[in-house]
Structure formats: structure tokens, C-alpha cells
Amino acid sequence: MSQPDVIVIGGGIAGVATAYQLARHGHRVTLLERGELAGEASGVNAGSIDATGWGRAPDLQVHLTTGSLELFQALQGDEGHDIELRSSGYLQAIHTEAQLAWARERVRDLTARGHSAELLDASAARKLEPELNPDLPGYVHYPERAQADPVKATRAFAEAAIRRSARVLTGREVRGLRRDGRSWRVEAGEETLAADALVLAAGPWCAALGAMLGLDIPIVPVRGQMWATAPLPARVGHVVGSSESVMYWQGAPGGDAATPPFLTHRGSTRVIRHLYGRQTREGAIIFGGDRQLAGFDKTPDATGIVVNREHAAEVLPFLHDVPIARTWAGLMPFPLDGKPLIGRLPGHEQLYIVGGLASSGFGRGPMAGKLVADLIHTGAPHPVLAAADPARCVRPRRR
Numbered sequence: 001m002s003q004p005d006v007i008v009i010g011g012g013i014a015g016v017a018t019a020y021q022l023a024r025h026g027h028r029v030t031l032l033e034r035g036e037l038a039g040e041a042s043g044v045n046a047g048s049i050d051a052t053g054w055g056r057a058p059d060l061q062v063h064l065t066t067g068s069l070e071l072f073q074a075l076q077g078d079e080g081h082d083i084e085l086r087s088s089g090y091l092q093a094i095h096t097e098a099q100l101a102w103a104r105e106r107v108r109d110l111t112a113r114g115h116s117a118e119l120l121d122a123s124a125a126r127k128l129e130p131e132l133n134p135d136l137p138g139y140v141h142y143p144e145r146a147q148a149d150p151v152k153a154t155r156a157f158a159e160a161a162i163r164r165s166a167r168v169l170t171g172r173e174v175r176g177l178r179r180d181g182r183s184w185r186v187e188a189g190e191e192t193l194a195a196d197a198l199v200l201a202a203g204p205w206c207a208a209l210g211a212m213l214g215l216d217i218p219i220v221p222v223r224g225q226m227w228a229t230a231p232l233p234a235r236v237g238h239v240v241g242s243s244e245s246v247m248y249w250q251g252a253p254g255g256d257a258a259t260p261p262f263l264t265h266r267g268s269t270r271v272i273r274h275l276y277g278r279q280t281r282e283g284a285i286i287f288g289g290d291r292q293l294a295g296f297d298k299t300p301d302a303t304g305i306v307v308n309r310e311h312a313a314e315v316l317p318f319l320h321d322v323p324i325a326r327t328w329a330g331l332m333p334f335p336l337d338g339k340p341l342i343g344r345l346p347g348h349e350q351l352y353i354v355g356g357l358a359s360s361g362f363g364r365g366p367m368a369g370k371l372v373a374d375l376i377h378t379g380a381p382h383p384v385l386a387a388a389d390p391a392r393c394v395r396p397r398r399r
């Protein structure tokens, strides 16, 4: 029986980023993934990376976004992995006068705090992205936002971890967890592994792992879905989205004891449209946006795809004439209170979680992994982790 310092469960972006940072610190680390690396949300997302710069008083969100962007840059630049990272910027469409007033206020607030964002009229935005709809009232330009290939990026973090002596084992489903004296015992496939510390990085399956430990971890699966055109010549350079949902959620986030905030649907009823997309290096235009509770069902909802395509074509009119070549869906790990869970889990020694990264975990996962790895290494949480402390919401399971 081997005994690494740390076992990480989950081969998505959160798990591989954690394993990489632990290996950089010199820990012996084993990552266990039940399927393939990037086999779930971390491999099927849009690859959009949120960032507005560090600003003057960086909070948790700024650390997760801008900090992760720097880690992606190091992965591609210093570690030499081609992850298709581009500092493309992001253009967020404004459809109405109410959204224009909201966007003006948002840009004022962000820039006052030292972040980068600017409000453009359609003609200025079309100088950056010529296919944008000239008839919309404006666009918010976020110059620091970026994009990368999610599968390549997730696998690259794993490869970088392996180069620093981490063990990454795929096809190993964790079926049992227990604390035995000063060690964790982890049943995975035919093997039982032992480690001093354990990190849960299993996306929406963190709740199932928590149940093995008698913990109620309030993270639920939310279906996100996307569609893609066939490869086209280069036509869209930025990540492109819409302010419609962002403004709506600011006023009415929604959510209750069983439903996370920031969804596009209540049950089967749509409450708002949401939109993000980009053109990949191989030329496909990919868009998505819906966030709906559907258990662990990963079947795309055809009606939602039609609504999303209409929304995309309002922003990029040429999309009216381009057929959809394929659709897919994945499961986003949404925390019920809308805030990530990064840190120590209560009630057990040497037990950590990096989870609940919701709809933007690709862009926030690298720094989330670094923050939890640094905590394990130093024993002291970074001050921004107070906002992600799992103790606020994780409870013993009722029998």
C-alpha cells in the first residue's frame, strides 16, 4: 500500500490544478479520477476566462479570476503547453436602454475600483469585432478576459503535475472513504490507498463523497448546454456574450433551500436568457448559456438551444444563416448559496474541498486549486478564503 501526502479526488480543472500546485510545493500527491481527465464539465465548457485585473482591493472573485488567468498564462508560457490561450477580450452586448443605463453604472463602478472595462457604442465595438450587430445600443468591452481550450488546459495541468512527480490515475472510482488513525483510507477500484490529507474536487459529485463521510455538502448539478457550428473561416475574435442575464440576476438572483441562485429556469420555466460563446481555433463557433436543474441528466434541451441560438444571432447576425452542427451538455457544480467552497471541511482532520465553482469554474479553477494547495502546504488559509469557507454551509448528515 502506497502512502502519498495527499490524495485528490477528481480529474477536472479543480483537481488537476490542486495536484499541480501540491506537487510544486514538493508534496507526494496522487489524483484519482473515475473516468478520463476532463471527462465532465471541465472538458465540455466554453473555455471563457473571466478577468478584469487585480484592481485596488482584490477580493475572492478577483483572486479566482485574474489569479487563474495568470496561472493559465504560466502554463502556456513557462510550462510550454499549447492550451490555445488567447487574451482575446470579451464583448458583452447591450440590447435595451435599461441595460445601457445598468452597463454605464457597472463600468463606472469597476473602473473606480481599478478594474478594466469600457462602454462602447456599436460602431466602436465593430472596429474590434466587425460581425457585431450595428443596431444594438452598445457593448461593454472587457479587454483582459481570455479564452482557452478546456480539454487541453485541464490535461496540461495534469501533465505539469506528473512532471513534478504527481501520480495521476484514471479509471479509478472512489467508492469508500474513512479515517484510520492519522491516515485517510481511500477505496478506488481494486486498490486501497492511504494518505495524510484528502481533497474532494469531484464537481457535483462532491455531495456523494461527502455522504460517505457523514457530511451534507450543498453542491448540486446544474445542466449547462452548448451548440456548435461546423468549422468556419475566422470570423469572431472575442468571447461574446450578453448583459441581459447579468443585469437580471443582480436584481433577482433567485434561489432557495433546494435551488441555487443565478439559473435561467425555475423548474421548466425560463426566467431569463443567458449567452456566452466564441470561435475555437479549429473554426467552430460555440455558444451556450442555459443553466437548469435536471438532476444528473446531460441530455441537451432542444428548445433551449433554439432560444440560445436566436439570442446569439441578435448579437452576431450572420449566425442566422449558419446551421448547428452539434449540441452537448454538462453538469456545473452549483453551491446552493452561490459561493464556492474552498478550504477545510468541518468535522474531520486533514479533509479539504475545492468545489462549487458553478458556471465559471474553468476560468476560476486554477487559482481555486492553488489556494487550497497553499492552505495544505502552509496550514494557514489566505485571507480571501474566508468568503469560501465550507464551514458556513457544510453540516453533519441527518440519519
Ligand SMILES: Cc1cc2nc3c(=O)[nH]c(=O)nc-3n(C[C@H](O)[C@H](O)[C@H](O)COP(=O)(O)OP(=O)(O)OC[C@H]3O[C@@H](n4cnc5c(N)ncnc54)[C@H](O)[C@@H]3O)c2cc1C
Residues within 6 Å of the ligand: 009, 010, 011, 012, 013, 014, 015, 032, 033, 034, 035, 036, 037, 038, 039, 040, 041, 042, 043, 044, 045, 046, 047, 048, 049, 050, 172, 173, 174, 175, 201, 202, 203, 204, 205, 223, 224, 225, 226, 276, 288, 329, 330, 331, 332, 333, 354, 355, 356, 357, 358, 359, 360, 361, 362, 363, 364, 365
Ligand atoms: C456547457 C458548460 C459551459 C461552461 N462554460 C464555462 C466557461 O466558459 N467558463 C468557465 O469558467 N466555466 C464554464 N463552465 C463551468 C465549468 O466547466 C465548471 O465550473 C468546472 O469545469 C468545474 O470543474 P470541477 O473540476 O470542479 O468539476 P468537474 O469538471 O465535474 O470534475 C470533477 C471530476 O471528478 C470526477 N469524479 C466524480 N466522482 C468521482 C469519484 N467517486 N471518484 C473519482 N473521480 C470522481 C468526475 O469524473 C470529474 O471528472 C461551463 C460548464 C458547462 C457544463
